[in-house]
């Protein structure tokens with residue numbers, strides 16, 4: 504249960520675009536297993552995994568259900584006709600090579616695809632296979648992570664330089680003390696700070712320390728290194744099963760040093776591909792036999808969480824459904840995800856928490872315990888709320 508709210512402090516703004524329909528892009532060097540991972544995720548062989556670099560040219564998009572024990576329990580309890588879980592939209596992006604920021608490989612096309620997503624699954628190759636070409640010649644995840652980070656950062660630096668130039672040009676006449684001039688100067692100062700974080704501090708933008716005002720400027724620039732990254736380390740099936748690989752501790756060390764706090768998830772594309780090909784009912788047995796479980800559920804959950812997404816549920820005999828919203832969304836906007844009328848003509852929501860429903864067993868019991876509450880427009884949704892919206896005709 505979330506703790507009772509203390510009196511409002513100013514709320515910390517979040518980096519990134521607003522919205523509930525956010526996307527994660529799969530990023531990495533060529534031939535690290537991105538498309539194979541994407542295919543396993545979407546369980547559709549799109550025929551894109553191929554043993555030559557740049558097999559993926561156009562981004563492919565899939566909506567992946569996000570596993571949630573609460574959703575499963577609600578379905579068991581309500582036995583609805585229709586069940587709709589929460590989804591994470593994933594996009595398979597072409598491989599990036601050293602020099603992409605200056606146009607090498609698929610260069611700028613690649614980077615524009617990264618710009619279009621909200622978060623990054625970075626696939627890092629730690630499996631050996633002489634049959635699968637490595638563009639850099641050998642397997643070295645640290646060098647690979649360095650390459651990706653450098654390219655994204657260089658692109659950001661170029662972008663920020665341009666923006667700074669434009670601002671300074673149009674701001675040359677700013678000598679006055681008008682509010683507009685003052686705001687303009689502040690914006691320029693923030694862009695200079697952004698530039699310093701990228702260059703002098705050599706940090707990704709998401710690791711900078713930003714005030715809400717600065718975050719508005721950061722967001723307006725749509726920077727690549729502002730996007731949350733989840734590192735996915737692709738191990739051989741054998742290493743994944745025995746939970747051992749010489750690179751893993753080093754990768755962990757690299758993340759702690761360069762991007763502390765970014766999640767790291769080891770997995771095995773080879774195993775995931777094998778499992779994805781099996782019919783649903785044989786998968787559990789195959790996992791037992793292998794002595795390891797698929798990591799796809801964990802990965803989708805991590806991606807969803809990295810975007811600051813939460814969900815609320817609507818429940819009834821017809822349908823149990825999860826609705827994705829950004830953390831911090833207020834009741835009317837949350838209702839608006841279902842239908843804009845619900846937002847425009849919002850009256851109130853009858854809301855109970857999943858935990859209360861689980862504890863009391865049924866809606867009438869929750870109501871009797873006084874825990875089905877009417878919530879008005881200022882109510883901020885909590886993850887796992889179950890809502891009935893009331894809107895005016």
Ligand SMILES: Nc1nc2c(ncn2[C@@H]2O[C@H](COP(=O)(O)OP(=O)(O)OP(=O)(O)O)[C@@H](O)[C@H]2O)c(=O)[nH]1
Nearest residue numbers: 533534535536537538539553554556557558559598
């Ligand atoms: N041994 C082994 N081979 C893999 C693994 N993952 C992918 N491969 C092989 O590596 C080759 C490239 O895989 P893709 O999934 O197309 O790689 P990609 O990262 O999408 O490559 P680009 O789209 O070219 O950037 C294919 O031949 C795959 O079968 C793995 O975990 N182990």
Ligand SMILES: [Mg+2]
Nearest residue numbers: 537538558559
């Ligand atoms: Mg690919």
